[in-house]
Amino acid sequence: MYKVKSLIEAAQTSPLTLIPLAALLATPFLLRGSPKRSSIIPPSQERVVVLGASSGVGRVLASLYAARGARVCLVARREAELKKAYAQSVVAAAAAASGKKSKDAERDIVMVIADASDATQMFDLRTRLEKEWGGLDTLLIMAGVSALRPLLETAGVERQGGGGGTFVPADCTLEGLQDGVRIASAAIKGNFLGPLVAALTFIPFMTRTSPSPSILHLSTLAAIIPMPTRSLYTSSKAAALTLLQALAIEHPEIAFTNMLPVTIEGDFRRSAVDGGRVREDDPGANGLRREDVAKRCVEAVDGGERNVFVGGERLNRLFHLMYWLWPSAVERKTRKKYNFVV
Ligand SMILES: NC(=O)c1ccc[n+]([C@@H]2O[C@H](COP(=O)([O-])OP(=O)(O)OC[C@H]3O[C@@H](n4cnc5c(N)ncnc54)[C@H](OP(=O)(O)O)[C@@H]3O)[C@@H](O)[C@H]2O)c1
Numbered sequence: 193m194y195k196v197k198s199l200i201e202a203a204q205t206s207p208l209t210l211i212p213l214a215a216l217l218a219t220p221f222l223l224r225g226s227p228k229r230s231s232i233i234p235p236s237q238e239r240v241v242v243l244g245a246s247s248g249v250g251r252v253l254a255s256l257y258a259a260r261g262a263r264v265c266l267v268a269r270r271e272a273e274l275k276k277a278y279a280q281s282v283v284a285a286a287a288a289a290s291g292k293k294s295k296d297a298e299r300d301i302v303m304v305i306a307d308a309s310d311a312t313q314m315f316d317l318r319t320r321l322e323k324e325w326g327g328l329d330t331l332l333i334m335a336g337v338s339a340l341r342p343l344l345e346t347a348g349v350e351r352q353g354g355g356g357g358t359f360v361p362a363d364c365t366l367e368g369l370q371d372g373v374r375i376a377s378a379a380i381k382g383n384f385l386g387p388l389v390a391a392l393t394f395i396p397f398m399t400r401t402s403p404s405p406s407i408l409h410l411s412t413l414a415a416i417i418p419m420p421t422r423s424l425y426t427s428s429k430a431a432a433l434t435l436l437q438a439l440a441i442e443h444p445e446i447a448f449t450n451m452l453p454v455t456i457e458g459d460f461r462r463s464a465v466d467g468g469r470v471r472e473d474d475p476g477a478n479g480l481r482r483e484d485v486a487k488r489c490v491e492a493v494d495g496g497e498r499n500v501f502v503g504g505e506r507l508n509r510l511f512h513l514m515y516w517l518w519p520s521a522v523e524r525k526t527r528k529k530y531n532f533v534v
Pocket residue numbers: 243244245246247248249250267268269270271273306307308309334335336337381382386410411412413429453454455456457458459460461463475479
C-alpha cells in the first residue's frame with residue numbers, strides 16, 4: 193500500500209512513473225488468468241468433433257483425443273480412409289484409457305461420412321451429436337484442399353518466355369474463364385465454406401451445451417504471407433482465417449484457436465482442386481511431422497491460445513511483420529521456396 197501511495201505521489205511530479213504504477217496495479221489481474229480448461233472439462237469427458245479426420249493431421253489428432261479418453265467423432269468424405277482412421281482411434285482409446293473395455297472404447301468413437309461444406313450433412317451430424325452426446329465441447333476444423341497453380345493457368349492462360357513474356361492465348365477464352373471460376377469455387381467450398389458451415393452449425397449448439405466451448409481451425413502460414421502458385425489456396429484460407437478471427441470477437445464465450453503452420457509432411461497436395469504440379473522441394477518428406485502439429489493443436493486448445501505459429505515461430509512472426517514493411521524482400525523469398533520464375 194505504501195508503495196502504491198509513494199508511486200502516486202511521484203506520478204504528480206513525473207508522468208513517466210505512471211508506467212510502474214500501471215504494471216503494479218495490473219499484476220494481480222494478469223497473474224490470475226482464467227481457470228484451466230481441463231479443470232472445467234476433464235479430458236476424459238471432452239466431446240470432440242474432428243472435421244477432416246480421414247488422413248493427415250486430423251487423423252493423428254483424433255487418435256490423440258481418443259487416447260485421452262475423450263468421445264471423438266471423426267468426419268470426412270472418403271469412406272475407406274475414414275474407416276482406417278476410426279480403427280486407429282478405437283485402438284488408441286482402448287489402449288490408453290485403463291479399465292476401458294474395447295466395447296466402451298468403440299462406443300466413445302463415432303465415424304460420420306460427410307462433407308463439411310454441406311449444410312444438410314452438418315445439420316444431420318449435429319442432430320446425431322445432440323441425441324448421442326447431448327452436446328459438443330471441442331470442434332477441430334482440419335478439413336481443407338490445396339491448389340497449386342498460378343491463377344491464370346486455371347483459366348488456360350500460360351506465360352511464355354519467362355519474365356515479361358507474352359500470355360498465350362492473349363486473353364482468357366470464355367471456356368477458360370468458366371474453368372477458372374469452377375476451380376476457384378472448389379477451393380472456396382473446401383477452404384472457406386467448410387469452416388463457415390461448421391461455424392453456423394455448431395456455434396449456438398456448443399454455446400448452449402458446453403461449459404467451455406473451443407473451436408480450432410488448422411489454417412496455414414500462407415494465409416498471412418501470400419505465396420506464388422498458391423493464389424487460390426492462400427486467399428481461400430485467408431478468408432476462413434479472418435472469418436474465424438471475426439467470430440472470436442462476436443463470440444467471446446468460445447475459445448477460438450487458429451493454427452498457422454508451415455509445410456507439413458504427407459500428401460495434402462493430392463487434394464489439389466486445380467490438378468497443379470508440386471513445385472517446392474519434396475513437401476511430403478521435408479515438412480513438419482503430423483504428430484508434432486497434432487500435439488501442438490491439443491496444447492493450444494487446452495491453453496486457450498488464439499493465433500499459433502507452428503514451425504520456425506519467431507522467424508515467421510518476423511516475416512509476417514516484414515511483409516508489411518518490406519514486401520519485395522519477402523516476395524523474393526516466397527518465389528524461391530516455390531521455384532517460381534517470372
Ligand atoms: N500439408 C501442409 O503442408 C499444410 C500446411 C499448412 C496447413 N495445412 C492445412 O492443414 C489441413 C490438413 O491438411 P493435411 O496435411 O492433414 O492434409 P490431408 O491429409 O489432405 O487432410 C485433409 C483432411 O480433410 C478432409 N477433407 C477435405 N475436404 C473436406 C470436406 N469438404 N469435408 C470433410 N472433410 C474434408 C480430408 O478427407 P476426405 O478427402 O476423406 O474428405 C482429409 O481427412 C488443411 O486444412 C490444410 O490447409 C496443411
